[in-house]
Amino acid sequence: MEYGKIGTYRLVAEPFHVDFSGSLFLGVLGNHLLNCAGFHAKERGFGMASLNESNYTWVLSRLVVEMERMPKEFEEFTVDTWIENVYRLFTDRNFAVCDASGTPIGYARSIWAMINMDTRKPADLLLMNDGHIMDYIESEKPCPIEKFSRIKLSNPECVRTYPVVYSDIDVNGHVNSVKYVEHVLDLFPLDTYRTQYIRRFEVAYIAEGHVGDTLLFYKESCGDGVYDIEIRRAPEADGKEETLCRFRIYFSNK
C-alpha cells in the first residue's frame, strides 16, 4: 500500500478563521475535518472524484467533535483521520486533532454513507470497488470520545427564520454542511463565547437543504449548558416542516 491506514494533514489557524478570542471557529475546524476525510479517501482510491465517475458520492450522516481547546490564531496543528469500521451501509471515520508537538487537543467521530447520485439510494460498501476500503480499517488507534447521542427535541422554540442565500449553497446545490454549523453557533450571543467554550458538538444530517428553502431554527435548553437545535425546512404551501439536521451542543465554562 502506498498510503498507510492513518492520514495526517498539517494545518494552521489562519487569521480570518479565528473568532474574537483568537480560537479557531468550530465551523472552520469542521471544514478542515471534511477536507482531510476527502484527502484520505482520495489518496486511497475511494475519494469523491473516483466515486463521482462511477456515479456514487459520500454523504456525511453524523459528526461529533470534542475539543479540550481550539487551535489559536497562527497555531500549527495536525489532523489524523482513519476508518474505524466499515459496515454494509455506513462507515465510521475518526479524527484526532493534535498540537504541533503531537499531543491530542481533541477528537472527532463521523459516519458516512455512499449513495448513488441518480437514485439517491445507499450503496453496499462491502461490495463497492471489491471492498477495497476495508484494507484501510484501523481499529487500534483510540478515539476516546463518546459516540453519538440520540437527539430528540421535546418542546423546542423557533428562534430564527432564515432564507438560504448564495453563500450557503455548495457545488452539489445543497446547503453546505459547514454553513449549518456556522448558523447554529450564531444562534448564541457573542457574550456566551466570552465565558464559555464548546466542549462537544454533535450533528446529525438528515435531509438536504436547497436553494430557495427557508430554514427554521428550533432551539431547546437541556440544562447544564447543553442545547439541542433542530433545523427544519419551512413548508411551501400547506405542507409540513421537514427536519434537515439536529445538533447537540455542550458548553463548558472557560
Place this chain on the structure above:
Amino acid sequence: MEYGKIGTYRLVAEPFHVDFSGSLFLGVLGNHLLNCAGFHAKERGFGMASLNESNYTWVLSRLVVEMERMPKEFEEFTVDTWIENVYRLFTDRNFAVCDASGTPIGYARSIWAMINMDTRKPADLLLMNDGHIMDYIESEKPCPIEKFSRIKLSNPECVRTYPVVYSDIDVNGHVNSVKYVEHVLDLFPLDTYRTQYIRRFEVAYIAEGHVGDTLLFYKESCGDGVYDIEIRRAPEADGKEETLCRFRIYFSNK
C-alpha cells in the same frame, strides 16, 4: 535579502470554498489575498506580528479584484503579491492570481494604512522601521486593472437589516472584512450567479463594525450590471447612520 520583492503562494480551491457552479467564492479569494499579504509582509519583517509588538497594525483601506474567471473546485492556483508603492500614510499592494501553468486569470489592487493601536492614528510608513518596507517596492510588475473608483450612492434603497453575529467578528473585535464581502454577495439572488459572474469587485473600508451593531445594506443599480452597495451602522438612539464600507460590483454575462 532573504526574500525577493514578489511573494508567490500556492493554493487550491477546496470543495467547501466553491459555489454551486464550482467556482471559488469571491469572499474566499479575498481571504486568500489578505493571507498572502500577511505572509509576504511577515516574511519581510513588516507583518502584523512584528508590528503588534510595537503597537502598530495594518488596516485595509481599499480592495479591488478583477477576474477573468475564478479557480474551479480542486484547481491549483497561485497568488503573487508585491508592494507597488509606499507613501507616507498608505501603501499600494498588488496581486496576480495565476492558474497552474502561471497564466494570470485575475489581478487585485489594495491600499493599506498602518495605525497605532492605542491612538488609532496613522503611522508614517517612510519612518517606520527605518523605511525598511521601501526595500521591497516592485514597480515593474504589471497589474493591468483600473485603480479604484470613487463610489458615491445617490439614491440607494435599504435592502437588508442585519444584526452582527458571533461568526462575523474577528480577533480584533471588528466585523471581519471578508464577511462583509460574503454578505454583500448574498444580497443578490442565486439566479443572478447562474447567468452572470463578478468581473470586477471594489470595496472601500471606511469605519469598523463591532459586536452589537446592526448593519444596514443600501443598494443601488448603476445600470449595465453595475451595483453600488453601502453598509451602514444603524444608529443606536437618535444618532445618525454611519457608513462602514462601500462596494461596487460589476457583473458580466457568463
